[in-house]
Each structure stands twice: as structure tokens, then as C-alpha cells.
Amino acid sequence: MGTTQVLFWFLSILAILGAILVVTSKNPVHSVLWLIVVFVAISGHYILLDAQFLAIVNLIVYAGAIMVLFLFVFMLMNLNADTEPQKNRWLKIAGVVTGGALLLVLVAALKRADMKAQVAELGSGDIGLIRNLGLVLFHDYVVPFEISSVLFLSAMVGVVVIGKKTDEERTTIPGGQKYGG
Numbered sequence: 169m170g171t172t173q174v175l176f177w178f179l180s181i182l183a184i185l186g187a188i189l190v191v192t193s194k195n196p197v198h199s200v201l202w203l204i205v206v207f208v209a210i211s212g213h214y215i216l217l218d219a220q221f222l223a224i225v226n227l228i229v230y231a232g233a234i235m236v237l238f239l240f241v242f243m244l245m246n247l248n249a250d251t252e253p254q255k256n257r258w259l260k261i262a263g264v265v266t267g268g269a270l271l272l273v274l275v276a277a278l279k280r281a282d283m284k285a286q287v288a289e290l291g292s293g294d295i296g297l298i299r300n301l302g303l304v305l306f307h308d309y310v311v312p313f314e315i316s317s318v319l320f321l322s323a324m325v326g327v328v329v330i331g332k333k334t335d336e337e338r339t340t341i342p343g344g345q346k347y348g349g
Contacts, residue, residue, distance in 0.1 A: 176216060183209035196242045200235055207231040221298045 186205040193199040207230045214223035305313055 172216060175212065179209045179212040179216070182206075183213075197239065200238045200242065203238075204231050204235050207235075218297070221301055 183206050186202045186209060189202040190199045190206065193202060207226055211223040211226045211231070214220070214226060
């Protein structure tokens with residue numbers, strides 16, 4: 169076994185174990201932390217497939233921004249074991265039956281797949297490289313790229329305009345009375 173295969177199996181086992189721990193963790197914060205481990209393992213797979221851009225975007229967007237958002241939501245929800253409603257027995261049975269049906273569909277789909285004919289090319293080709301993505305983005309799709317950048321800029325300006333309050337609005341209590349100096 170080569171280094172690439174060892175890394176592949178290590179990252180695969182790490183991703184599967186992390187995904188199992190995401191689902192089975194009682195604490196939602198621990199689930200988020202295990203999900204970050206899964207995203208790091210998936211980014212490692214992208215690097216093995218020579219898709220560096222996808223690996224970096226996966227780390228920055230998902231493991232970074234989205235997970236911080238999840239943590240904020242969980243902290244603001246103030247989840248306690250005392251306030252958690254008890255699950256109905258029928259709901260648990262329905263969950264097990266649904267999960268079993270999904271597992272059956274996945275096994276049937278993988279059984280029909282011809283895995284021997286599908287081989288990933290490692291260390292060859294230039295599909296996932298950032299340089300090629302930049303060339304295609306700024307050569308073939310320059311007009312849609314610029315239109316989307318203007319759209320994002322106008323959205324940011326709109327948020328600033330909507331979010332900006334006048335001095336009158338800041339010093340008025342909802343009942344209409346003024347406060348402050």
C-alpha cells in the first residue's frame with residue numbers, strides 16, 4: 169500500500185467515525201465539533217484528488233463560517249435536558265424504519281454500481297486546479313461573474329442603508345418618547 173492509499177483509508181475512517189459521532193452525540197456542541205472533523209477529512213479527500221480549491225473552500229466556508237453559525241444558534245437556543253420534550257415511542261420506531269429504508273436503498277444503489285470501471289485519476293490532469301478555474305471564470309464567464317459581483321455589491325449597500333438608523337430613530341423609545349441628551 170502506498171502513501172496515498174494509507175491517507176485515503178485514514179481519512180475515510182476518520183470521516184465515517186466523525187459522522188457517526190455527529191449523530192450519536194447528546195450534546196449539540198459536540199456534534200458540531202465532530203462535524204468539523206468530518207469536513208476536515210473530506211477536505212483531505214479533495215486534496216488527494218488534486219482539487220485544492222474545493223478543499224480550501226470546504227474548510228473556509230463549511231468548517232469555518234457555517235460551523236460558527238451553528239455554534240451561535242445552539243448557544244442562543246439554550247438547550248437544556250430539563251426543557252427537552254420526551255420523544256414518543258412511535259416516533260422513535262418511525263425513525264428506525266425510515267433509517268432502515270434509507271440504508272436499504274443505499275445498499276441497493278451501491279450493489280448495482282460498477283466500481284471496478286470507475287477509477288479516480290491521481291496526480292494527473294488539471295481539473296481541480298485553481299489556475300484553470302480562474303482562467304475559465306475570467307475568460308469564458310467574465311460577464312456573469314461581473315454581474316454577480318455588482319449584485320453582491322448592491323446587496324451590501326442595501327443592507328447598510330436599511331440597517332443605518334437616523335439620529336431621530338436612535339433616540340426615540342418605541343412609545344414615542346425621547347431619551348438621552
